[in-house]
Structures are given as structure tokens and as C-alpha cells.
Amino acid sequence: MADMGDKAREEFFSEAHEIIEGLSRDLLQLDSSRGKGPVDPELVNNIFRAVHTLKGLAGLFGAARMSALSHELENVLDDLRLGKIELSQAALDLLFRGVTIYGRILAVEKGTRSDPLSDIDEFLRELADLSESQSDDAPISGAFYELDPGLLAVLTEYEEHRLRTNIEQGQSLFRLRVRFELATIDAALSTLKTKAKPHGEIITYLPTGEGAEADSIELDILMASKASLDVLRSLLGGEQAQIEEVPRRSPSAKDPVLVPSRLGSHGPSHDPLPYASAHPASAPPRPKAVAQRPGALPKTASTAAMAAEVSLRSVTQTVRVDIRKLDLLMNIVGELSIVRNAIGRLTESVRKSPELREIGMELYRLHRGFERQLADLQSGILEVRMVPLGQLFDKLARVVRQISREADKDVNLVITGAETEVDKLIVEELSDPLMHMIRNAIDHAIEARIERERVGKPAVGTIALNAFQKASHVVIEVEDDGKGIDESKLVSAAVKRGLLAQEEVTELVHREVLNLVFIPGLSTKSDVGELSGRGVGMDVVKTNIGKLGGIIDIYSERGIGTKFTVTLPITLAIISALIVQVEGRTFAVPLASVQEAIWLDPAALRRVEGQEMMTLRGATLPLCRINELFALSSVGKTKTRPYAVVVSVGARRLGLVVDELIGQQDIVIKPLGPSLKRVKGFAGATELGDQRVALVLDAPALIEEAFLGGGDAVVGASYG
Amino acid sequence: MRRILVVEDSAATRSFVRSALEDGGDLGPFDIVEATSGFDALRLLPRGPYDLVITDINMPDINGLELVQFIRKSDRHRSTALIIISTQSSEKDRARGLSLGADDYLAKPLDPEALLSTVQRLLTNRPAAG
Numbered sequence: 001m002a003d004m005g006d007k008a009r010e011e012f013f014s015e016a017h018e019i020i021e022g023l024s025r026d027l028l029q030l031d032s033s034r035g036k037g038p039v040d041p042e043l044v045n046n047i048f049r050a051v052h053t054l055k056g057l058a059g060l061f062g063a064a065r066m067s068a069l070s071h072e073l074e075n076v077l078d079d080l081r082l083g084k085i086e087l088s089q090a091a092l093d094l095l096f097r098g099v100t101i102y103g104r105i106l107a108v109e110k111g112t113r114s115d116p117l118s119d120i121d122e123f124l125r126e127l128a129d130l131s132e133s134q135s136d137d138a139p140i141s142g143a144f145y146e147l148d149p150g151l152l153a154v155l156t157e158y159e160e161h162r163l164r165t166n167i168e169q170g171q172s173l174f175r176l177r178v179r180f181e182l183a184t185i186d187a188a189l190s191t192l193k194t195k196a197k198p199h200g201e202i203i204t205y206l207p208t209g210e211g212a213e214a215d216s217i218e219l220d221i222l223m224a225s226k227a228s229l230d231v232l233r234s235l236l237g238g239e240q241a242q243i244e245e246v247p248r249r250s251p252s253a254k255d256p257v258l259v260p261s262r263l264g265s266h267g268p269s270h271d272p273l274p275y276a277s278a279h280p281a282s283a284p285p286r287p288k289a290v291a292q293r294p295g296a297l298p299k300t301a302s303t304a305a306m307a308a309e310v311s312l313r314s315v316t317q318t319v320r321v322d323i324r325k326l327d328l329l330m331n332i333v334g335e336l337s338i339v340r341n342a343i344g345r346l347t348e349s350v351r352k353s354p355e356l357r358e359i360g361m362e363l364y365r366l367h368r369g370f371e372r373q374l375a376d377l378q379s380g381i382l383e384v385r386m387v388p389l390g391q392l393f394d395k396l397a398r399v400v401r402q403i404s405r406e407a408d409k410d411v412n413l414v415i416t417g418a419e420t421e422v423d424k425l426i427v428e429e430l431s432d433p434l435m436h437m438i439r440n441a442i443d444h445a446i447e448a449r450i451e452r453e454r455v456g457k458p459a460v461g462t463i464a465l466n467a468f469q470k471a472s473h474v475v476i477e478v479e480d481d482g483k484g485i486d487e488s489k490l491v492s493a494a495v496k497r498g499l500l501a502q503e504e505v506t507e508l509v510h511r512e513v514l515n516l517v518f519i520p521g522l523s524t525k526s527d528v529g530e531l532s533g534r535g536v537g538m539d540v541v542k543t544n545i546g547k548l549g550g551i552i553d554i555y556s557e558r559g560i561g562t563k564f565t566v567t568l569p570i571t572l573a574i575i576s577a578l579i580v581q582v583e584g585r586t587f588a589v590p591l592a593s594v595q596e597a598i599w600l601d602p603a604a605l606r607r608v609e610g611q612e613m614m615t616l617r618g619a620t621l622p623l624c625r626i627n628e629l630f631a632l633s634s635v636g637k638t639k640t641r642p643y644a645v646v647v648s649v650g651a652r653r654l655g656l657v658v659d660e661l662i663g664q665q666d667i668v669i670k671p672l673g674p675s676l677k678r679v680k681g682f683a684g685a686t687e688l689g690d691q692r693v694a695l696v697l698d699a700p701a702l703i704e705e706a707f708l709g710g711g712d713a714v715v716g717a718s719y720g
Numbered sequence: 721m722r723r724i725l726v727v728e729d730s731a732a733t734r735s736f737v738r739s740a741l742e743d744g745g746d747l748g749p750f751d752i753v754e755a756t757s758g759f760d761a762l763r764l765l766p767r768g769p770y771d772l773v774i775t776d777i778n779m780p781d782i783n784g785l786e787l788v789q790f791i792r793k794s795d796r797h798r799s800t801a802l803i804i805i806s807t808q809s810s811e812k813d814r815a816r817g818l819s820l821g822a823d824d825y826l827a828k829p830l831d832p833e834a835l836l837s838t839v840q841r842l843l844t845n846r847p848a849a850g
Contacts, residue, residue, distance in 0.1 A: 008735060015732045052778055053730050055807060059829020060736045067829070074807075153820060154785040156777065157812045182763045189759070189781070205782050207762055207790040217762050320731075 012061045013110060014320055016054060020102045023050040025394050027095055030087070031401065039087055041162060041201065047095070048077040048158075054102070065120060066105045072127035073098045079131050082161045094127060096402060151206055151220060159204045166201060166224030173246040174200075174232055176221040177208070183215065192221075195236055200225025222246075323424055326385050333378045334668030338687060340374055341665060343367055378666075382571050385425075389467045389476070390418030392427050392434065399435055400463060403442045410449065410460040411442055417467035422474050423571040429548055430476070430568075433541040437478045437564055438463060440538070445482030445562055455559065457481065472592045474570055479563040485556040487513045494519070514554045518542045549590070549683060551649040551700045567649060575669065577686070579662035579694065580645060582626045584635040586694040588667055588686055589656065593647040593699035597661055600644045611706070614644065614655060621646065622706050623655045626697075629681070647699040654703045669696050680705065722843055723751045723768065727761040727775035727787060728805070733830075737774060740832035747843050758782025762790070765797060769849040772801040772842060777813045785817055792821040800849065801842040805830060 026047045033040065055070030057063075076094065079085045101120060107113035155163065167173070180188050189205075196202055203222040225232060229245045237243050347367050351360030393415050404411040422430075446452075446461035453459055464479040491508070494500040494516050517538045545552050550568035569575070569592055577588035578597070604614045605623075612623040623644060626632070644655035669684035683698035724741065728734045734754045744750045753770070755761040758779050773791060777784035784804055791797045804817040804825045814825050824838055 008732070008739065011732045011735055015730065049778060049780065052807065053733075056730060056828045057732050060733060153816060154783070154789045156783050156785060156816075159783070182766075185759055185763070204786065205758075206786050207782065215766075 009061070010322060011320075012057060012063075013106065014322075016057055016066075016102075016106060018320075019050050019054055019057075020099060020106070021391060021394065023047060023054075023102075024099050024398050026050070027092070027099060028394065028397055028401070031092055031096075034087065034089075034092070041081065041165075044077070044081045044087070045158060048074070048081045051077055051098075063105070063109055065117060066102065066109070068124060069098065069101060069105065069120065072124045072131070075131040076127055081158055083165060085130065091130060093405070094123075094130060096398060097123060098127070099398065100402065151204075151222065154206060155204055162201060163203050163222070163224070166203070171200060171224040171226055174223045174225060174229070174243055175246055176223060176236060176241055176243050177218060178221060178241040179216055179218045181216050185217070192236065192241075196223060196225075199227045199232065199235065321384070323385070326381060329381050330378075330385075331668060333374065333381060334666075336374055337378075337666045337668075340367070340371060341688070343370070382423075385423050385571065386421040387424050387427055388418060389420050389422055389427065389474075390415075392431055393418050393465055393467075395431065396434060396438055396465060399438055400442065403439055407442050408448075409442060409446050411446055412460050412462050414462060414464045415466075416464070420467040420469055420474055421570075422568065426474075426548055426568060426571070429544065430566075433544045433566075434465075434476070434478065436537055436541050438465075441478065441480040441482060441562070445480045445484075447483050469570070470567075472570055474568050476566045476568070477563055478566070479561060481561040484558040484560055484562055485514060485517065485554075486558060490514075490516050511554075514556055517554060518552070546700060546704070549698075549700060551652075551703070553651070575667060577665055577667045577696065578645060579665055579688065580643075580656075580658040581660040581662060582630075582658050583632040585632060586662070586688065586692055587626065587658070588665075588688075588694045588696045589645055589647065590683065590696065590699060591664065593649055595646040595648050595653065597643050597645045598655075600642045600655075600657060602641075616646070616655075621653055621655045623657055624702055624706055625657045627657075629702075647703065649700045649703050652703050652707055654699075654706050656697065656699075656702070667694075667696065721749065721751045722747055722771040722848060723753065724839070725753050725755060725761065725764060725768070725770045725773045727755040727758065727773065727779070727784065729757055729776065729779050731756075733776070733828075736830065736832075737835065740830070740835045741839060745836065745840055747840060758784070758787050761787055765791070765794075768800070769797055770800050771846065771849045772803065772839060773797075774803045774805065774839075777804055777806040777817060785813065785820060788817055788820045788822050799846075801846060803838060803842070 026043055030039065030043055030047065033043070051070050051073045055067060055074055058066035058070055073095070076085070076091065080087055080091065085091065101117075101123060104113070104115050104117060105120075108115050108117060152160075163173075178192070193202065201224050203224060206220040206222070208218045208220050223232075227235075229243065233243050343363075344367055347360065347363045350356045350363055353360070397413055397415070400411055400413045441463050442461075446463070447455070447457070449459050452461065462481045464477065466475075466477040466479070468475055487510075491500065491505055491513060495502055495505065499519055500516070518541075519539060542552050545566055545568070548568055550566055553565040553567070554562065555565070556562040569590075576591040578591055578594050580587050580589060598616070600614070604616070606613055606615075612625070613620050614623055615621070621644070627634075642657050642659050643661055644657055645661075646653055646655050648654070665688065667686040667688075669686055672679075672682060672684055680701045681698055683696040683701075685693055685695050688694055722744075726734055726737050728737065734756075738752050738754070741748070741750055741752060753764055753767075755764050758781055761773075761775070762782065773787075775784040775787050784806075788802055788804065791800055791802060802822040802824075804814065804822045805828055806814050806817070806825060807828045814827075817825060823842055826835060826838060
């Protein structure tokens with residue numbers, strides 16, 4: 001990529017990314033509307049414009065492959081929107097592939113992926129073939145309209161095409177002259193568009209330049225519609241809008257304007273044609289200046305001035321922000337909460353001293369105020385980081401479409417909870433694992449059409465993608481109605497590969513068997529994927545979700561289907577934690593995973609198969625002694641009644657045995673240095689505000705360890 | 721200071737134009753105002769006059785051609801210099817823009833040096849708009 005500033009580069013990536021996402025959404029909409037009546041020309045034009053803009057961007061930033069791709073796609077889309085080629089399934093497939101390739105190119109340009117992109121040339125040839133097969137311009141049907149050449153001269157080629165198409169379809173043309181307040185033009189125009197859409201198509205908007213004022217503008221809107229003038233008048237007319245039907249001219253009339261095939265020869269220097277000046281009686285009366293118009297809302301000088309101020313604003317009210325800037329802000333909030341905690345401690349000690357009581361109370365009030373404001377600031381920043389999962393789901397919908405076509409299976413994707421919001425970073429990181437799970441579902445779980453019919457299932461398979469919030473977690477389910485997992489085959493494959501001893505087999509319960517799909521040695525073998533109907537690379541999926549502080553659960557029933565449940569924290573940036581002590585060392589347990597803390601009752605303890613357990617309200621709770629796990633040397637005083645901090649992820653619970661409960665605190669998790677990074681069981685480290693550093697326990701990893709044991713890394717082995 | 725209105729719906733392209741013209745050479749620095757759409761331009765025009773308007777052609781609703789015609793028809797902006805930017809593929813649109821009274825066109829992808837020299841050529845010997 002050409003040399004350019006980092007900021008410009010970032011801007012390029014974020015804009016390109018945004019456009020590609022929009023492009024993907026529009027294509028999906030186009031796909032689902034195909035075969036259900038005429039294609040929405042506006043949608044096709046939006047898609048064209050998206051690619052057009054990408055081409056411009058790619059050119060500016062020297063992204064050659066993106067330029068080449070955009071160029072070919074643009075040709076195809078231009079032909080599509082100008083009606084030169086049909087929107088066939090093949091054309092649509094190519095467009096979808098184009099979106100995927102855009103994504104790959106961007107990743108390569110960004111340097112986040114190495115991809116030779118060797119298949120692009122072939123793809124570009126396919127695109128070129130499609131746009132070359134086009135037919136020539138269809139002959140004009142010969143409808144004659146009395147249109148102002150000034151208006152015709154400013155139509156773009158596309159608008160000209162839309163005008164021609166509408167005339168060919170027997171629509172009548174209408175001219176709306178509407179005056180808009182500049183301050184409110186966006187809202188007013190979008191209302192007008194919404195009202196007009198069911199009745200026809202707006203071809204263009206032309207500012208008339210007449211009666212131009214600082215705060216309002218008159219537009220000539222050219223619209224094609226099958227509706228009658230009366231209908232349109234009652235629908236769109238009003239005090240600020242005059243609607244006239246553009247009269248058809250008899251072909252015998254002198255100097256007819258053949259719309260629009262001869263447009264190219266008409267410049268603005270030509271004599272005005274009848275509609276504009278020769279028929280003044282048919283032209284709508286020109287509205288007077290806004291302030292003088294009877295019936296217009298009375299407007300004071302100050303509101304006029306305000307309107308002029310407002311008009312300086314840009315159309316969009318959003319800003320794009322680099323996520324790293326938000327991270328920085330979050331870090332500052334984190335530092336501030338450390339200060340807050342220190343002030344809190346100071347306040348407490350001041351309050352305890354009798355002679356400083358007054359000051360202590362004042363300090364306490366101030367501290368509480370500060371605490372509230374800081375909490376607001378923190379939740380404000382967190383909110384900015386949140387994006388709806390729908391962004392990701394749109395992308396997945398495209399994947400489902402593509403893979404199901406490749407696999408020649410009919411799959412229906414059902415999405416619920418697309419509005420559920422999650423931290424932007426989490427959404428980014430979720431993309432690959434979810435895509436992987438969906439690919440597995442289509443490739444291995446959903447049966448072939450014939451097989452489905454044989455077992456009495458609907459021929460079209462269903463994959464459900466459900467998202468919802470559950471307390472401070474977000475749950476995403478990926479569910480299919482495929483063949484489910486064959487447990488016996490899974491078990492025998494595990495035994496064959498030496499991952500499981502034959503004698504252990506009988507001890508496995510249903511859930512443990514299913515969890516075998518997450519074991520690395522087993523699940524990366526694609527033949528097992530084929531056998532089990534699931535599980536290619538599921539270990540990687542699990543690791544990636546674990547990195548986000550999440551956990552993945554599986555439920556499967558043979559012949560019925562499989563459901564993966566991913567439970568994730570809503571944000572990674574800052575968390576509330578329970579601070580605990582074990583052998584004089586301080587640890588933080590993320591509060592999101594903490595259910596409760598209880599006194600450990602020695603009488604309730606027992607040992608089952610080497611695993612320490614206790615009975616809690618009738619249920620069995622496995623225990624994990626932190627001092628043993630991390631081999632902490634004893635500092636002398638033995639705690640007679642330690643606590644168990646009950647952590648849970650999904651349906652699983654574990655009691656972490658600790659000496660002291662210190663309190664609750666907001667913490668910013670910092671990554672561990674390289675020496676501790678490979679040790680499972682820690683989510684990171686944090687600073688507590690009194691120069692103490694605490695390790696943050698990784699509850700999901702500890703639970704994982706306790707339930708499944710073994711694994712490839714030894715939890716905590718090198719900590720002492 | 722010479723004022724330039726850049727009408728373009730792509731933020732990255734606007735930034736690009738801004739950085740290409742930032743220094744402005746002998747005539748600079750310029751006061752560059754950005755409009756994100758044809759409507760936005762209509763809103764910003766009354767705050768002019770501008771010495772130069774640089775506009776994209778392909779924009780939704782009010783396209784660049786309509787903007788060119790509007791500017792040329794208006795008493796206030798008649799003498800404003802006008803550059804249209806368009807991709808190679810839309811030759812027809814470009815020809816129309818020139819016949820409507822645009823002073824010059826530049827093809828996308830834009831070349832920063834060509835852009836600056838075109839701007840300088842159009843603005844030299846042109847009295848400042850005010």
C-alpha cells in the first residue's frame with residue numbers, strides 16, 4: 001500500500017470496512033427479495049454506489065487489488081442498475097463472493113492476515129465475462145414528455161436510465177416543487193421519500209435556484225408513478241409542495257423532446273422547451289419568500305438565526321472513533337478508580353480519628369460524589385464501546401448462504417436477539433469462532449436433502465443464531481437441527497487415539513462425552529468431524545472463546561441436533577472483582593463469575609475420586625484449594641475456617657477455597673508478562689491502589705480444569 | 721484566505737483532498753469547508769461565497785451535476801470556480817458536468833499534485849470571492 005499517514009490509513013480501513021458491511025447487508029436484502037416482484041432499483045443503486053466509493057478509496061490509498069476488484073464489480077453493477085444485465089442467481093453469487101474477497105483484501109492490507117489472494121485473477125475474469133455478455137441499450141419506446149431541458153441535462157446516466165425504464169413501464173411523470181427549510185431538510189425529505197416510495201420512484205432532486213434564501217431552498221423533484229395526480233396531491237401535496245403532472249406531447253408536435261435518448265445533444269444553451277417557459281400557466285405558482293407566505297408558521301428573528309446556525313451542522317451526527325482511544329480513556333478511568341479506592345481508605349481512617357470527625361464526614365460526602373460521577377463516566381465509556389451483535393450476524397448470514405451453496409444443502413438461518421449489545425472488541429474476536437461453528441454445522445451436521453427426507457425431517461435445514469443478555473453476560477447459541485453427535489463413535493475415536501483409557505469410558509457421563517469434541521488431538525482430525533457430525537477445530541473455537549473470558553457448552557441429541565452455548569462477559573475493559581487472600585497473597589476474582597462466598601464447613605467436606613467436594617444446600621460443589629493449586633508456601637498462621645468463593649460459568653460451579661475476603665473493587669485487567677502468560681488459571685494482573693499487585697483468577701479456566709482435568713497445560717504449576 | 725468547499729460523501733476522500741490542498745502553495749493556506757452530501761452543500765453555500773467548489777458527481781439525492789447547475793444559475797455563486805471529480809467510467813456524466821459550466825474535471829483516483837496544480841491554475845488571477 002502506498003505510503004501515507006497512520007491516521008489517513010485508519011480512516012481508510014474504517015470507512016472501507018463500514019461500506020463493505022453495508023454492501024453485505026444490501027446484498028442479503030436483494031437476495032431475499034429476489035423472485036418476490038420487481039427488484040428495488042434504489043437497493044441496486046446503493047450497492048453500486050458502495051462499490052463505486054470503495055473504488056475511489058482504493059485508488060486514493062493505492063490498494064491495487066481492491067481497485068481492480070472494485071473496477072470489475074462496478075462494471076457488473078453498473079450494467080445491473082442500468083438494466084443491461086439481469087439479476088441472475090449467478091450474478092448474485094459473484095457479488096457475494098466479491099464481498100468475501102473484499103474482506104480478505106482488507107485483512108491483507110491491514111497486515112492481519114497473510115493470504116496470497118491467488119484466486120482473485122480468476123474471479124476478476126468471471127466478473128468481466130458477466131459484464132461483457134450484456135446486450136446493447138434497449139430502444140426507447142418513444143414516449144414524449146415536455147420536460148425542462150435544464151432538468152434533463154443534470155441527470156446522471158443512472159438517473160436517465162431510471163427515467164427511461166419508468167416511462168417504458170407506462171408510469172406517468174410528475175413534478176413536485178417543494179420548499180424546504182435548510183435546517184430541517186433531512187427529516188422533511190426523508191418523510192417525503194417514505195410517503196412517496198409505495199407509489200413510485202423519485203428520479204432526481206433539482207435545486208431550482210429560484211427564490212433562494214439563506215434558510216430555505218426550493219427543489220424540483222421528478223417522480224414517476226402510476227398513481228393519479230389527485231392521489232399524489234392528497235398524499236404529498238400541501239402548503240409547501242405543488243404537484244403537476246408532466247404532460248405528454250403528441251409525437252407530431254414540433255421539436256419533440258424524445259425522452260431521454262437525445263439527452264446528450266441537449267445542453268443548457270438550447271432554447272427552453274415548453275414545460276418551463278412556453279406553458280407558464282401549467283407551471284406551479286412560485287412560492288413567495290417563506291416569511292411572507294400566509295399560513296406559514298410565524299418565525300421570529302431569533303429562531304431564524306438559530307436555523308441558520310443549525311444549518312452549518314453536518315448531516316450525520318456521528319463520529320468514528322478508534323477503539324484504542326476508548327481503551328485509553330478506559331485505562332484512565334481505571335487509574336482513577338485506583339485513586340478513588342485510595343481516597344476511600346484514607347477517608348475511613350480520618351473518620352476513625354475523633355478529632356478529625358468533621359473533616360472525615362465532609363471527605364466521606366465528597367468521596368461518595370466522586371464515586372458516583374466516576375461510575376457514570378465508566379458506564380458512559382462502556383456504552384460507547386457497545387455494538388449490536390447484528391453487525392456480526394449479518395456477516396454470518398452471508399457465510400451461511402455461501403457455504404450452504406457450496407455444500408449443496410438448503411439451510412435457513414434464523415436470527416434472534418441481533419440487537420443485543422456487546423463490547424466492540426468481543427464482537428471482533430467472536431467472528432472467527434462463530435463462523436467456524438456455522439461452517440461445521442452446515443458441512444457436517446445438517447444432512448443432505450435426501451437423508452433428511454428419509455428420516456422425516458424438513459428438506460431445508462435450520463440453523464438458529466440466538467443472542468440474549470443474562471445478568472452481566474451475553475449468551476449466544478448456535479443451534480442446528482442436523483444429525484447430532486454420535487457419542488459412541490466419538491468415544492472410540494478418542495480411545496483409538498489414546499486420549500482416553502478404555503476403562504475410563506464407562507465413567508463418562510453424557511456431558512463429558514460431548515465435551516470430547518473440544519479436545520485438541522481429537523477435534524482437529526477432519527475424519528472425526530465427519531464421523532461425529534461435528535467438531536472440526538472445536539478446540540481452537542474453545543480457546544478463542546476462553547481468551548474472551550467466556551465458556552462454551554455443548555448439548556447434542558442424536559438425530560435431533562446440536563446446540564452450542566457461548567457465554568461471554570459483556571465487556572473486557574473494566575470489571576468488578578472480589579479481592580481475596582490466600583497465604584498472605586492477594587488475588588482478584590472477577591465478580592461476574594462469583595455467585596456467593598460461604599464459610600467452609602469442615603463437616604460438609606468429602607473426597608470423591610481424589611476431588612474434594614462439599615455439600616451446599618443439598619447439591620455437590622467441587623472445591624479447588626488455591627494454595628495447593630499454585631503450590632503457595634505457607635506463611636505460618638493456618639486459617640481454621642477458610643471461605644469458599646463459589647464461581648460459576650454456564651451451569652457449572654466451583655468453590656475456590658481462600659483464607660480471607662478483602663472486599664469488592666473495580667479493576668482494570670492488565671496482561672501478564674511472557675513468563676506467566678502460558679500458565680492457565682490467570683486472566684491477568686491488576687493494581688489495587690496501595691502499590692499492591694494482585695493476580696486475577698480466571699474462573700472459566702479453573703472450572704474447566706476442575707471438570708475435565710488434565711488438559712495440555714498445567715494450571716498454576718510455575719507460580720510459587 | 722481563499723475558501724474552498726469540498727462536496728464528497730466519502731470521508732476518506734474528503735480527508736485526502738484536504739491534505740492534498742492543505743499547504744496550498746503560493747495561494748495558501750486555504751480555508752477548506754467540507755460538505756458530506758449535495759444537501760449539505762446547499763446548506764453551506766449561503767455561508768459563502770466560496771472561491772472554489774470541488775464536487776463529486778455520484779452522490780445520492782442531489783448529484784454533483786445538479787449542484788453545478790445550481791451554482792452556475794445563482795447570482796451569488798456565479799463566479800465560483802468549479803471542479804468536478806468522477807471516476808473514469810462515468811465519461812458521460814463528466815461531459816455533462818463540463819457543459820453545465822464546471823471549469824475542470826479530475827478523474828478518480830485523484831493525484832494530489834494534479835489536484836493542487838488545477839486548483840492553483842483556477843484560482844490564480846481570479847479575484848478572491850470575499
